[in-house]
Each structure stands twice: as C-alpha cells, then as structure tokens.
Amino acid sequence: MNVSVERSFAVAQDAADSLAPLRAEFFIPKRSGGGDSIYLCGHSLGLQPRGVARVLNEELEHWEDLAVEGHFASSRPWLPYHEQLTSSLAKLAGAQPLEVVAMNSLTVNLHLMFASFYRPRAGREAILIEQRAFSSDQYAVASQIRYHGFDPDTALIEIAPRSGEDVLRTEDICALIEREGQRIATVMLPGVQYLTGQRFDLEAITRCARRQGCVVGFDLAHAMGNVPLRLHDWDVDFAVWCSYKYLNAGPGAIGGCFVHERHAHAVDLPRFAGWWGHDKSSRFQMPSQFQPIAGAEGWQLSNPPILAAAPLLASLPLFDTAGMDRLREKSLRLTAYLESQLQARLSHALNVITPTDPEARGCQLSIRLHRSAAEARAVFDSLAAAGVFCDWREPDIIRVAPVPLYNSFVDVWEFVAALERALQ
Incomplete structure (x- = not known):
C-alpha cells in the first residue's frame, strides 16, 4: 500500500x-x-450490533407471552437455542459443526476442558503456558495442577520472550516442547496474545507438541473472529473462547468451545458432566447414568442462558455476510x-x-x-x-x-x- x-x-x-x-x-x-467517538477497543469489548435489541426484545416477548412453553413453542425454541449458533461458529473456528458448541464462559470452559484433557501422572505432570499469560489462564492452570496433587512451582512451565524482546519466537516454543515434551501433559497457549497482539503459529505448535505426545489446547479469546482459524485441520485437541470481544455479543456473553472430532465418541474420557450434555433422545427421561452427546455438545452442563446467547444471532450473520x-x-x-x-x-x-x-x-x-x-x-x-x-x-x-x-x-x-x- x-x-x-x-x-x-x-x-x-x-x-x-x-x-x-x-x-x-x-x-x-x-x-x-x-x-x-474513535472506538478502537474491540479487543476488549466489541460494539453492539444494531440487531441485538430486536433479538433480545423478541426473547423477552416470548418469555412474557409463552412462559415455560417458550422452550418449545416460540419462533426460536429455547430448548435447542445454542444449535442456531453452531454453523457460524464452526466456520469461524475452521471446524466441523460436531466440534463446536456455544456454552458457559471462557474460564469455565477452560476448566471443563482440563478435566478431560489434563491427565497428569508422575513424570508427565507439566503444563506449558506463556509467562505473560492472561491472569485468568494462569489462575486456572495453576489451580488444575494443585487439584491433581502436583506443585505449580515444578509442574508449571512458563516460556518467556528472549531477553530484550517482547514476543515469543515459534522456534523457541517448539525447542522447549522438544526439550521438555516427555514431562509436558498439556500445552495451553493463546491464539493471539492479549498484551502484545502477537498471533501464534498454532499449526506449527500443535504439530510439534503432538510429536511429543502432548495434548494441545488454545485460548482463542483474542483470535476468534479476528484471524482465520483451521482448528480441525491443525489437529488441535481443544480450544475455548469468549464472545464479547471480536464476536460482539456483549459483556458476559456466552462463550464457546472446540473439541476435535477424534474425541467425539470418547465416552470413557473423564469429564465433569451435566444434564445438557446428556444424549438428547433420553435427556428428559432423567436416566441415572450419563450418556454424553457425541462431539463438543457432550461437554455442556446446563441449558444455555438465552439472553446471553441471543446477541450472537445478531452478530454472527454479519460474519457470514462478510x-x-x-x-x-x-x-x-x-x-x-x-x-x-x-x-x-x-x-x-x-x-x-x-x-x-x-x-x-x-x-x-x-x-x-x-x-x-x-x-x-x-x-x-x-x-x-x-x-x-x-x-x-x-x-x-x-x-x-x-x-x-x-x-x-x-x-x-x-x-x-x-x-x-x-x-x-
């Protein structure tokens, strides 16, 4: 230019x-x-799409007019509400619809993913993160290590930029993984670093980590809706994101999660279960044994918060259009x-x-x-x-x-x- x-x-x-x-x-x-104003803060909170008020008001009217029947009889039934978001989120994530779900908030989803994908054992108990990770990620990761009976002082590996530099080099990340890979259980890095704005080479990192037998997950809070993603093709195990930054869904909006299809039918994979993750055909029969839905939906806990999900119905079509x-x-x-x-x-x-x-x-x-x-x-x-x-x-x-x-x-x-x- x-x-x-x-x-x-x-x-x-x-x-x-x-x-x-x-x-x-x-x-x-x-x-x-x-x-x-000059608004250049979408990395923190995206602007409100003009269609949000209409969608929210429609849901309030459904609640007013239909009450509990809104779960089944409204123009957008609440029971499968989150399914309306799946196709657009899958496109943004570079994923198959089976692999994504809108649910919870980012850190809740991170803990749910770690329940399944951080399975430490003596000699392979470490988690790799960046030294300047967003504080919620740091807290979550350290608490997971403690929860599993290990010490973050020894089981938390933090990678920092070289002296005098502000951003990490992909070759340094891969070199550390190759050096420490046999004791790293899970790699957890951002798609885009929140402080520096650096975009990580997720494909190269995933390839390197999987060669060492590590599970690979990413925090995409600053990547989803910001940069192209191909999570399925890159063979990432899991990823989590929020929707209030580049996805413009408003403060506290529903977050999202990716789980690769090779885990879709892993019913024996440990997880924290809730009834909304149970097989849809028998969910309301209230069986005593949990049978997870195949794919990312199987990690759901509760029915989706409609008023926190509705703004995405105004925002995501703009991504589809553009x-x-x-x-x-x-x-x-x-x-x-x-x-x-x-x-x-x-x-x-x-x-x-x-x-x-x-x-x-x-x-x-x-x-x-x-x-x-x-x-x-x-x-x-x-x-x-x-x-x-x-x-x-x-x-x-x-x-x-x-x-x-x-x-x-x-x-x-x-x-x-x-x-x-x-x-x-």
Whole structure:
C-alpha cells in the first residue's frame, strides 16, 4: 500500500472499501460534544450490533407471552437455542459443526476442558503456558495442577520472550516442547496474545507438541473472529473462547468451545458432566447414568442462558455476510495503515511491540511510549478525554485495535492525530 499521511488518503480508502457499509450495523459511542467517538477497543469489548435489541426484545416477548412453553413453542425454541449458533461458529473456528458448541464462559470452559484433557501422572505432570499469560489462564492452570496433587512451582512451565524482546519466537516454543515434551501433559497457549497482539503459529505448535505426545489446547479469546482459524485441520485437541470481544455479543456473553472430532465418541474420557450434555433422545427421561452427546455438545452442563446467547444471532450473520477472508484482508490493510501512520508521524515518540510481520498479528497493535509510566498514562487519559477508546495495560502499554467489521481508515487517521496532540 502506497500510504500518505493526508486525511484525504484515508477518506479515499473508505470510499473504495466494499465492507464499509457494515459499520452502519453497529452503534458507535458518541463524543460528549457530539459526533462519533474513535472506538478502537474491540479487543476488549466489541460494539453492539444494531440487531441485538430486536433479538433480545423478541426473547423477552416470548418469555412474557409463552412462559415455560417458550422452550418449545416460540419462533426460536429455547430448548435447542445454542444449535442456531453452531454453523457460524464452526466456520469461524475452521471446524466441523460436531466440534463446536456455544456454552458457559471462557474460564469455565477452560476448566471443563482440563478435566478431560489434563491427565497428569508422575513424570508427565507439566503444563506449558506463556509467562505473560492472561491472569485468568494462569489462575486456572495453576489451580488444575494443585487439584491433581502436583506443585505449580515444578509442574508449571512458563516460556518467556528472549531477553530484550517482547514476543515469543515459534522456534523457541517448539525447542522447549522438544526439550521438555516427555514431562509436558498439556500445552495451553493463546491464539493471539492479549498484551502484545502477537498471533501464534498454532499449526506449527500443535504439530510439534503432538510429536511429543502432548495434548494441545488454545485460548482463542483474542483470535476468534479476528484471524482465520483451521482448528480441525491443525489437529488441535481443544480450544475455548469468549464472545464479547471480536464476536460482539456483549459483556458476559456466552462463550464457546472446540473439541476435535477424534474425541467425539470418547465416552470413557473423564469429564465433569451435566444434564445438557446428556444424549438428547433420553435427556428428559432423567436416566441415572450419563450418556454424553457425541462431539463438543457432550461437554455442556446446563441449558444455555438465552439472553446471553441471543446477541450472537445478531452478530454472527454479519460474519457470514462478510466472510472471514474478506475481513482478514481488510484487517491487514487497516493494521498496516495504522503502523505506517505511527512510523511516519510518531516514530520518535513510541515503538510498536506487536510483530511487524502481518501474519504474526491480528488487528491489534500494542504501543509503548517513550515516556515514563506516569507520563504515558497521562497521554492515555488525554486520549480518553478526547473521545478516543483504546485501553491501557500496566505498566506502559496502550492497546489499539482497528476492527474490520466497523472501523474505518478515517478512524485510524483520527486516532494517530489525537495521539499526536496528546503527546504534545
């Protein structure tokens, strides 16, 4: 892309963007003085699709009019409600419908997956994670190790970037797996790292780990709906995600889970069971013995929370309309444009810690300012006061994500201009 620092270039890019009309499908927060804010925080909470209120109100009306009969007699019966989400989620995950299910929240799903896929024994009790994993992942993993009677001080292997670097190298991850693989029970890494925005090479990591006999799972909170995934083809054992970031399903929305089809009929695989995971044909006969549904649905515990799942019925069709390939192409251009503007106008004041290789990142760039932590925080606060939504991570990182579903090239230009003013 031949890039200009003039605003007119961004305007022209938006005019030529076939996905630009999707922006009108979302509510953009307004500035205090009027006009759209600059919202670049979809990595934390996606914007509300305009169709959400309609879907939620319809479910409230079904509850009002039908009460318990809404499970069977509404226009979208609650009993199989989550099944409406399966096809779209499978496409985003690069999976077969059998392999995905919308259920619970991310960390709950992570614990459910570990109940089945972390089966430690003496000599092979370790879990591999990244040193700077999201705290919920760290807590969950350490608690699983303790629950199984091992010590996280010895059974938790944390991999860190090389000295002086901010992101992990795939060759270093694979080298550690090859070196320690015989004592690693489960590998648990992110699809996209929440702090740096680094996209992990899940295919290479999975291939390396499976050669060592390790079970492989991924946290896709920052990857689902952000980057293309092919979980089935990559032979991943399990994955979990939330839906309130790039999937735009709202705060506390229902999460999701992937379980590879080779585990679909593993009825003897240990798991924490609940009645919604029981065979559908006999579920309401209340048998005393649990018979799991084949596939990812067999890990369900309870009937789905309808009001937490409904927003996905407004959001997922937008992904179906756009297609992940087109969204990714726009994401690459938006992120490259953001990087180029930062380098051209503000390279003296900051550096981007997200990889420069487009294939090694999603749509998030993480920025470190050449200021003290207190001064950098003051810059962030100035951006917020000016109606710019991004976010701050201690001690010195500003995270920015131009999301292709609703962000524009003008959004990016306006952000860099606002950052330039805040730095002054």
